[in-house]
Amino acid sequence: MDITDIKNKIIEKDRDEKEFVQAVDEVLTSIAPVFDKHPEYLKMNILERITEPERVIIFRVPWVKDDGEVVVNRGFRVEFNSAIGPYKGGLRFHPSVNLSVVKFLGFEQIFKNALTGLPMGGGKGGSDFDPHGKSDGEIMRFCQSFMSELYRHIGPFRDVPAGDIGVGAREIGFLYGQYKKLVNESSWVLTGKGLSYGGSLVRKEATGYGLLYFVRAMLLDHKDSLEGKTAVISGSGNVAIYAAEKAMALGVKVLAMSDSNGYIYDPKGIDLDLVKKIKEVDRKRIKEYIDVHGDAEYHEGAKGIWQIKCDIALPCATQNELDEEDAKILCQNGVKVVAEGANMPCTHKAQRVFLDNGILYGPAKAANAGGVAVSGLEMSQNSLRLSWTFEEVDERLKEIMDDIYRTCADTAIEYGAKDDLVVGSNIAGFLKVAEAMMAQGIV
Numbered sequence: 001m002d003i004t005d006i007k008n009k010i011i012e013k014d015r016d017e018k019e020f021v022q023a024v025d026e027v028l029t030s031i032a033p034v035f036d037k038h039p040e041y042l043k044m045n046i047l048e049r050i051t052e053p054e055r056v057i058i059f060r061v062p063w064v065k066d067d068g069e070v071v072v073n074r075g076f077r078v079e080f081n082s083a084i085g086p087y088k089g090g091l092r093f094h095p096s097v098n099l100s101v102v103k104f105l106g107f108e109q110i111f112k113n114a115l116t117g118l119p120m121g122g123g124k125g126g127s128d129f130d131p132h133g134k135s136d137g138e139i140m141r142f143c144q145s146f147m148s149e150l151y152r153h154i155g156p157f158r159d160v161p162a163g164d165i166g167v168g169a170r171e172i173g174f175l176y177g178q179y180k181k182l183v184n185e186s187s188w189v190l191t192g193k194g195l196s197y198g199g200s201l202v203r204k205e206a207t208g209y210g211l212l213y214f215v216r217a218m219l220l221d222h223k224d225s226l227e228g229k230t231a232v233i234s235g236s237g238n239v240a241i242y243a244a245e246k247a248m249a250l251g252v253k254v255l256a257m258s259d260s261n262g263y264i265y266d267p268k269g270i271d272l273d274l275v276k277k278i279k280e281v282d283r284k285r286i287k288e289y290i291d292v293h294g295d296a297e298y299h300e301g302a303k304g305i306w307q308i309k310c311d312i313a314l315p316c317a318t319q320n321e322l323d324e325e326d327a328k329i330l331c332q333n334g335v336k337v338v339a340e341g342a343n344m345p346c347t348h349k350a351q352r353v354f355l356d357n358g359i360l361y362g363p364a365k366a367a368n369a370g371g372v373a374v375s376g377l378e379m380s381q382n383s384l385r386l387s388w389t390f391e392e393v394d395e396r397l398k399e400i401m402d403d404i405y406r407t408c409a410d411t412a413i414e415y416g417a418k419d420d421l422v423v424g425s426n427i428a429g430f431l432k433v434a435e436a437m438m439a440q441g442i443v
């Protein structure tokens with residue numbers, strides 16, 4: 001069987017899992033040139049092995065609302081690949097979570113984690129639970145119920161979850177408390193923990209800061225810089241907020257941000273302290289921004305954000321939030337860089353538009369790897385029983401993002417696809433995992 005037959009076989013098997021098929025299709029298409037140099041990977045059927053999760057856990061999560069109603073949600077953990085280290089990846093709480101979404105995220109995580117250079121395998125989990133509008137008590141009871149099953153599958157040498165959409169510091173705290181109560185051990189199994197109980201400085205900021213370090217490296221390699229540029233950032237969660245913070249610190253004017261209801265456009269530059277208060281402290285909607293800044297605009301519907309003219313577009317909300325039409329408009333408006341803070345935010349056709357128009361395009365696996373990289377550094381600090389300073393962690397994060405950029409750019413050149421970081425990131429991530437799988441036999 002050649003690579004196309006193998007791809008078709010894999011896709012056929014899971015054809016109903018739309019997001020998973022999309023992620024697999026992209027990776028398998030772009031790594032095709034590898035097999036001319038490494039026919040042994042085909043012989044050992046690395047492709048079918050790497051696209052089949054080592055283990056999928058699906059479980060019931062019953063919990064009680066404040067008014068006494070008993071609710072049942074579905075929990076997931078996909079332990080995808082442990083060739084280079086313990087399964088590692090976030091938990092997502094959002095009504096759209098299903099097996100396809102968790103598998104696509106877990107699959108992407110394998111290659112992303114490999115690119116960080118740290119010894120972490122790939123995994124992902126979550127639930128179709130919707131945290132919006134829930135009380136702290138409801139969130140706590142849900143997290144405790146979720147962990148009452150998950151605890152038996154995870155461990156510091158086995159599987160180390162963290163946050164993702166809908167799972168931030170509050171949820172990690174409740175999950176960790178329940179884990180510790182059940183196993184009676186301070187084994188620091190989650191990352192993204194609070195600073196008072198084993199968390200790492202810079203973890204909160206890491207994905208957003210890392211994204212900007214990556215964009216800076218892309219621009220520098222093309223004899224350009226961030227200074228004086230404009231940016232549009234979708235989302236207003238953990239990744240978007242700290243991407244905006246670092247962008248501003250590096251001389252970029254951020255014009256717009258969004259949530260799932262709509263977007264704000266403030267030509268003077270976004271007031272980030274206000275966005276933080278609305279989203280992080282009050283947990284409200286982004287439209288409240290215009291109650292304070294009456295001269296800014298609020299538009300219903302998140303997608304309109306891509307019509308705003310900007311130099312840099314950073315999709316930081318969710319998968320497939322930027323499609324071919326959006327990509328064409330961004331190109332017409334002169335966008336120079338698109339880098340993905342979210343996982344798979346650009347559709348395959350949107351990706352093609354950017355690459356065909358010579359836009360600098362930073363794919364998620366590379367561009368948003370800063371979050372999991374600092375999770376890896378949190379694990380290192382926990383093992384050492386030490387805490388590094390903010391500056392120390394931030395410096396390591398910068399080095400890691402610069403290294404990821406260099407590795408992806410060099411790999412793209414080596415495989416005859418200069419500046420195509422989709423090819424570069426997928427091949428570089430794949431080679432590391434495939435080599436480890438080859439060494440460990442057929443398991």
Ligand code: NDP
Pocket residue numbers: 094096163164165166167168207235236237238239240258259260261302316317318319321341342343368369371372
């Ligand atoms: P948060 O929950 O903190 O924020 C998510 C943001 O995206 C919110 O503004 C939310 O709006 C918006 N959003 C979520 N779902 C949708 C949707 N279906 N349509 C439109 N907007 C939506 O999550 P994060 O910031 O942590 O995650 C954002 C993205 O970054 C995800 O793709 C995640 O996988 C990825 N990522 C996260 C990392 C991390 O360390 N946290 C690391 C690497 C990638 P609303 O408030 O209305 O729900």
Ligand code: 2IT
Pocket residue numbers: 088089090091112160161162163164191343368369371372373375
């Ligand atoms: O998508 C991601 O890389 C994350 N949500 C972070 C995972 C982690 O383990 O820190």
